[in-house]
Amino acid sequence: MTKIDAIIERAKDGTYTVFCKSDIFSGAGATIEEAKKDMFRQMAFYKETAKAEGFKYPAYLDGEYEISYELDMPSLLKYYVDAGIFTLAGVAQMTGINQKQLWSYLNGIKPRKTQAQRMENGFRKLREDLDAVFA
Numbered sequence: 001m002t003k004i005d006a007i008i009e010r011a012k013d014g015t016y017t018v019f020c021k022s023d024i025f026s027g028a029g030a031t032i033e034e035a036k037k038d039m040f041r042q043m044a045f046y047k048e049t050a051k052a053e054g055f056k057y058p059a060y061l062d063g064e065y066e067i068s069y070e071l072d073m074p075s076l077l078k079y080y081v082d083a084g085i086f087t088l089a090g091v092a093q094m095t096g097i098n099q100k101q102l103w104s105y106l107n108g109i110k111p112r113k114t115q116a117q118r119m120e121n122g123f124r125k126l127r128e129d130l131d132a133v134f135a
Helices: 032-053 075-082 088-095 101-108 113-133
Strands: 001-008 016-020 028-029 063-071
Touching: 001 032, 001 075, 016 032, 028 032, 032 063, 032 113, 075 088, 075 101, 075 113, 088 101, 088 113, 101 113
Parallel strands: 001 063
Antiparallel strands: 001 016, 016 028
16 A cells, blocks of 8 residues: 655635645645545546546556645644634643733744644644553
8 A cells, every 4th residue: 555645724814725645636625625636636637537537647546545644733733623613722731821922923033943843742642642542
C-alpha cells in the first residue's frame, strides 16, 4: 500500500486546504473534511482524465493507498475550538498558555517554537490519556 503525506492548513479566509507533499493533488473546503473530499475528487478526476486521454498517472491510484495528514497547531486549535470540542479555557489548562495568547494564535498570530512545543506537549498528553482509556 502506498503512503501519501499531505498537509492541512487553514487559510486567512477561514477555509482549509490540503495538499500532497510530493504529488500534484490538493483540495479546498470550508472544513477539513470538505478539503479532504475535494482532494479525493481531484484525484479521481485526474485518473479518469488520464485514462481517457492516454496519459500516465500514479499507479497507486489504481490500488490501495493511505494518506497521512499533518495539521499545524494554529489550524488544529482553530478547528476544534470553532467546532465547540475544545474551549480556550480547557486548552489553556492543558498547555499552560493563557487564553489571550491562545486567542491570538487562533486569529493569525504564529506561535513561537517554544509555545508551539508547549501546545504539542499538551495535546500529546491528552492523546496518551485517551489511549489509556481505549487500550
